[in-house]
Amino acid sequence: MxxxxxxxxxxxxxxxxxxxxxxxxxxxxxxxxxxxxxxxxxxxxxxxxxxxxxxxxxxxxxxxxxxxxxxxxNRMSLNMDALQKQMRTQEEAQGTKLDQVSTQVQALNDSLDEMKARIAHLDKALQDIQNQQQAISAQGAAPAGGSAPVTAAPATQPDNTTPPPSDLAPPPPSRRGGKPNARIPLGGNPAPAASSAPPVSDLYKTALGDYMAAKYPLASAEFNDVIHAYPEESLSGNSWYYLGEIDYRAGHYPAAVKDYDHVLEQFPGNPKIPAAQLHKGQALIVQKQNEAGIREFKSLIARYPNSPEATQARSRLNGMGVRR
CATH class of the missing domain: 1.20.5 (Single alpha-helices involved in coiled-coils or other helix-helix interfaces)
Known part of the structure; x- marks a missing residue:
């Protein structure tokens, strides 16, 4: 156990x-x-x-x-903004310079037109004087007693065939002997008095001179005198253009547009049409009527593609971002 x-x-x-x-x-x-x-x-x-x-x-x-x-x-954006601003400034400056050059060219053209008109006027006056002298010579050559064998018509023919001068008054009476220097044409009737208005070239020259001297109120009244006295003359178209320029400079853009329209509508062959259409478009743009202004620029480019005004219109359209 x-x-x-x-x-x-x-x-x-x-x-x-x-x-x-x-x-x-x-x-x-x-x-x-x-x-x-x-x-x-x-x-x-x-x-x-x-x-x-x-x-x-x-x-x-x-x-x-x-x-x-x-x-x-951000820096690139700022640089782009600065560059765009610089480009716009340059375009505006270039446009201003082109406007000035265009105005100077137009003034030269006006001076040439004026000189041509004055030369034509002088040629006509000289021709009228020559006609009168020929008539006087023919009358003085007629025999006093009728001894020479001449026809009966020569004594009265100068009065029936020689027209009176249209733009020049008859020669003044001679101060020698107290008798008139020339006979009264047209069968004894006095020659018609010259028109109360001065010649269109003189009126226009005075108005243009005051415009170039920047006396715009006076020039405006004188251009209106040209238009009222000679409404159908080509220089009246020029006068409408300069009235538009005066209104444009004063800031009266609606009135300027109407002045330019007179040139465009009533004087189709006037050399001021390209400048008038360009400045009309600019006046419309200033009044915020961009679509109407763009139409004027495009129409100007289409009608006068090689003109300096068309170049300015293209620059303005590019500055506005408008595709042509």
Whole structure:
């Protein structure tokens, strides 16, 4: 009984010993796996930290690049605005210079037209004087007593055939002997008196001179005198144009448009038409009537494509961003 108990105790002790020797092995394996797992986790955490740091650095670089790009775009925008403003200023300055040159050219053309008109007037006056002198010579050559064999017609023929001068009054009476220097033509009737209005070239020259001297109120009245006295003359078309210029300079744009319309509608062959149409378009633009002004510019370019005014119209359309 005692031996059995001792055996049981020995078995128990042996079992406990075996258990003590066997049990630490699984615990050691678990600890080793945990250490490896923790090591791997730490490595992963380090890698994530490094990746995060790298991403932060890259994001910082990207932000800097984006900011630099934004700054560059802003600078480019400012430069573009400044360039556009400069271009508009240059176009306006160029347009002003072209307007001045156009005005000077028109003034030269007017002077040439005036000179041509005056030369033609003088030629006609000289021809009339020559006709009168021929008539007087023919009458003076007739014999006083009728002794020479001449026909009966020569004594009266000069009066029936020689027309009176249209623009020049008959020669003044001679102061020698108190008798007239010439006979009265047309069968004894006095020559018609000259028109109360001065010649159109004289009126226009005076008005143009006052306009060039910037005496606009006086020039306006004188241009109106030209128009009222000679409504069908080409110089009346020029007068309407300069009335439009005076109204435009004074800021009376609706009146200027009407003045230019007189040139465009009543004087189709007038050399002032390109300038009148250009300035009409400009006056319409100033009044915010852009569509009407653009139509005038396009019409001017189509009708007079090689004129200086067409060049100015193209510049204005380009400045407005209008495609032709």
């Amino acid at each position: 005692i031996l059995k108990s001792a055996r049981l105790a020995a078995v128990a002790i042996l079992g406990i010993g075996i258990g003590l020797t066997v049990l630490p092995t699984p615990a050691f394996a678990v600890n080793k796996d945990m250490v490896q797992l923790q090591t791997q986790i730490q490595q992963l955490q380090d890698a994530v930290a490094r990746l995060q740091q790298s991403n932060d650095e890259r994001m910082g670089v990207l932000k800097d690049l984006v900011q630099q790009s934004a700054d560059s775009v």
